[in-house]
Amino acid sequence: MNYSINEVANKFDLSVHTLRFYDKEGLMPFIGRDKSGNRVFTDTDLNWVAMVCCLKDTGMSIKEIKQYADWCMEGMQTIDERKEMLAAHRKQVLKQIENLKKNIELIDSKIAVYDNPELAQKLYGSLDKQQ
Amino acid sequence: MNYSINEVANKFDLSVHTLRFYDKEGLMPFIGRDKSGNRVFTDTDLNWVAMVCCLKDTGMSIKEIKQYADWCMEGMQTIDERKEMLAAHRKQVLKQIENLKKNIELIDSKIAVYDNPELAQKLYGSLDKQQ
DNA sequence: ATAGAGCTTCGAGTTAACTCTAGGTCAAGG
DNA sequence: CCTTGACCTAGAGTTAACTCGAAGCTCTAT
Structure with missing residues (x-):
């Protein structure tokens, strides 16, 4: 299942601005795009967004969450x-x-x-x- | 027992800047001054500072804490x-x-x-x- | 009497985390 | 064809809560 940025924003009670801001800050390096450049969130992406929200809601700074995302990108x-x-x-x-x-x-x-x-x-x- | 702003800052692990900032914001309308204009904190004042820290540390905004302080000033x-x-x-x-x-x-x-x-x-x- | 410590005010600067605006692309429906 | 709506980027603006700097008192000790 795929989701638009709007759907994700509603699901997580974030604004689309905030989601784009997180993306810009490097917190979501996995999110794909469709042919016209729009973000496409998969179910796996939703799990990731949930993790980002979890870390944020427990007081982790965006900088630290980015470190975590970077490590995830580097693999095992x-x-x-x-x-x-x-x-x-x-x-x-x-x-x-x-x-x-x-x-x-x-x-x-x-x-x-x-x-x-x-x-x-x-x-x-x-x-x-x-x- | 009386305390200087420095002593209070150390006791509560705040900076003197922060204490003066709280005072300026109206969070500490009770604090007295000595003859040369310096803040003098009594033991009762320490209780109040503890309450302010408690409210702040539990996520209350300075605006709301000020409301609480204002109500305290208005009495019973x-x-x-x-x-x-x-x-x-x-x-x-x-x-x-x-x-x-x-x-x-x-x-x-x-x-x-x-x-x-x-x-x-x-x-x-x-x-x-x-x- | 003067140097230093510790206090004062005022106002400017900083930081984190958004939040918004302007101007633009793109696909579908009338 | 043209409008509408959902998306896009870049960058400016906002807010809360500090945080700091400058300039100036006042007490104490040399």
Whole structure:
């Protein structure tokens, strides 16, 4: 099955601008063209776009994603680099999750104070504007 | 206990530039000054800075954090708005965590393919560059 | 009294990641 | 044949969040 840039944009909730921008930045070196020069996305390409979105949504920069794409283009001899990059990124994403969880605790304690203002006395000694 | 802008910057791993920028943007309307005009942070102020960092690190924009700070300045009659904002933000952070978890699964499956290239055959029918 | 450290403001510059515009090609339908 | 719509490129513009530089106070120690 083949897809136009518009269809891909809709599927991934990106703008066509963004997809072309990613292509221009070298994040999609595999995408083919039809006889009149329009991009043609295959199902395999959709998997690739999904991976790019995954990396982007987990905070990887476009520069790094391009490095990954470049390694993919170089073939099998870069498997180790790619694996290492993904492993490091995975670690970094776990850290993000831990951070978010820790921050939710603070948000929760703030909400608790708003729900029960007497708490503020205990927690802070007083309830001034900053609480 | 009082702290200089430098001490606060070190404590929170921010630059003094960033702290002044936050102040200029209205994120820290409580911070006092000494007789020569220098910012003086109290322990209560540190709690506030921690909250600002928490909101920032969980993806809240400076504009929104400013709204929160403004409401704090207005006093008790904005408790409901603040509580609602934090509750909505909390929900949004949970969504982020879920998203990251989902994305880690894709990263893991990719790593698994690199660890065991035969998998690719099963998953994709072939192991081309894009995998 | 003067040098240096540490603070101040103001405003300009940077970076990442889009986002948009202008002007153009191409294929299908009326 | 001509219009319409979907695509194309190149390059300019935008936005958020810093980041930095210049010029100038003020306190402390030599």
